[in-house]
Amino acid sequence: MTNIKNNDLLLDTISSTENFPINFNELEQAAKQKLAAGPFGYIRSSAGGEETYRKNTESFAKYSIVPRFLTDVSVLNTEVTIFGRTYPHPLFIAPVGVNKIAHVDGEIAVAKAAAKYEFPYIQSTVSSYAIEEIAAVTEGSSKWYQLYWSQNKEISFSMVKRAEEAGYEAIVLTVDTVMLGWREEDIRNQFSPLKRGFAKGNYASDPVFMASLPDYDEDTIINSIIENIYHPSLNWDNIAELKERTSLPILIKGILHPDDAKLAFEKGIDGIIVSNHGGRQLDGVIASIDALPTIVDAVAGRIPVLFDSGIRRGSDAVKALALGATAVCIGRPFLWGLASGGQAGVERVLENFLQETKVSISLSGVRNLNELHKLKIVKS
Numbered sequence: 001m002t003n004i005k006n007n008d009l010l011l012d013t014i015s016s017t018e019n020f021p022i023n024f025n026e027l028e029q030a031a032k033q034k035l036a037a038g039p040f041g042y043i044r045s046s047a048g049g050e051e052t053y054r055k056n057t058e059s060f061a062k063y064s065i066v067p068r069f070l071t072d073v074s075v076l077n078t079e080v081t082i083f084g085r086t087y088p089h090p091l092f093i094a095p096v097g098v099n100k101i102a103h104v105d106g107e108i109a110v111a112k113a114a115a116k117y118e119f120p121y122i123q124s125t126v127s128s129y130a131i132e133e134i135a136a137v138t139e140g141s142s143k144w145y146q147l148y149w150s151q152n153k154e155i156s157f158s159m160v161k162r163a164e165e166a167g168y169e170a171i172v173l174t175v176d177t178v179m180l181g182w183r184e185e186d187i188r189n190q191f192s193p194l195k196r197g198f199a200k201g202n203y204a205s206d207p208v209f210m211a212s213l214p215d216y217d218e219d220t221i222i223n224s225i226i227e228n229i230y231h232p233s234l235n236w237d238n239i240a241e242l243k244e245r246t247s248l249p250i251l252i253k254g255i256l257h258p259d260d261a262k263l264a265f266e267k268g269i270d271g272i273i274v275s276n277h278g279g280r281q282l283d284g285v286i287a288s289i290d291a292l293p294t295i296v297d298a299v300a301g302r303i304p305v306l307f308d309s310g311i312r313r314g315s316d317a318v319k320a321l322a323l324g325a326t327a328v329c330i331g332r333p334f335l336w337g338l339a340s341g342g343q344a345g346v347e348r349v350l351e352n353f354l355q356e357t358k359v360s361i362s363l364s365g366v367r368n369l370n371e372l373h374k375l376k377i378v379k380s
């Protein structure tokens, strides 16, 4: 719990701040100075004409907070309990692969920063570092594993087993990326992190994957990752198979339709993440924040509903939580922090994000997440 009276968060931050970019645009500009065009474009850009990417952030501005005052906000409790574990705040790290394109320390730096600020870390299948390497540097802190289904499904089950053994606490199956979206910036830059070997961490360390190869040449490994990650046949039967192979809670990431949310619940899924993958998959789809309210209605509190795509600052998190999200995940902001300053850069981004979120909750006149879920939001 934060005692706001004795801890003015803005003044705290000012007295501890060296010169580091604060908001998203500044962070993006700082990262642009550090990165080559290929990696920068890969992270920044999204699919098609980037209509959904723009909508993700512009749509937040349509929702306005209607605060209450005189409610004594001197003590703030941002705790949230998901699958029996209580987290100090409802802020997660979205699964993002190929982090070495941003910084040599890649996911190691991000996971350590996340552990320090108690943001649960969702590790991507296509990470530059392996499940066990992340677990080794983040002992005791909460981690979930994001699964990209493999053509050879035994590889998926092997990765899930490794995640279980390494102490990961949930599986997040991403369903919107059965193939990569149409990303023009990457064609322009002729840049594919997969082809350049940045996604190898979990594959080159996987016994089932490695045993499936005719030889261990770099090209063989990379081509087999590319073959496996293309999985257009993914369907609800695979969900049933996955459920049989793990006792961990399973979330589906990429839900945008309330009927898919209902189906997920009916099929025994434990949680969903409302997301359009930051606009990187199908351009023209609904902004994630516009999809959230109907999905929250459809789920009716039966399973947690996490949210990502377009979260840029604390007040965005407040809006998503007020619209019914159980927790929110941040994506690109931490990547820009990573590119700008490695682990220290991610720490600064998370610290500012956390502080702004806390201040925003308090200034809305609410004191805990139950009250926050009832905070009035109007849409213009």
Ligand SMILES: Cc1cc2nc3c(=O)[nH]c(=O)nc-3n(C[C@H](O)[C@H](O)[C@H](O)COP(=O)(O)O)c2cc1C
Pocket (backbone or CB within 6 Å): 042, 043, 044, 056, 094, 095, 096, 097, 098, 124, 125, 126, 146, 174, 253, 275, 276, 277, 278, 279, 280, 308, 309, 310, 311, 330, 331, 332, 333
């Ligand atoms: C460079 C990059 C790589 C990503 N890799 C993955 C991934 O491996 N698995 C996944 O489920 N989502 C991945 N995502 C999507 C994020 O989890 C998240 O949905 C998205 O970043 C949210 O949009 P925002 O960053 O604009 O807020 C990736 C996003 C970016 C920017």
Ligand SMILES: O=C(O)C(=O)c1ccccc1
Pocket (backbone or CB within 6 Å): 097, 098, 126, 177, 180, 193, 194, 199, 229, 277, 280
């Ligand atoms: O770029 C992405 O959004 C993503 O999810 C991904 C998929 C495969 C390899 C690397 C990243």
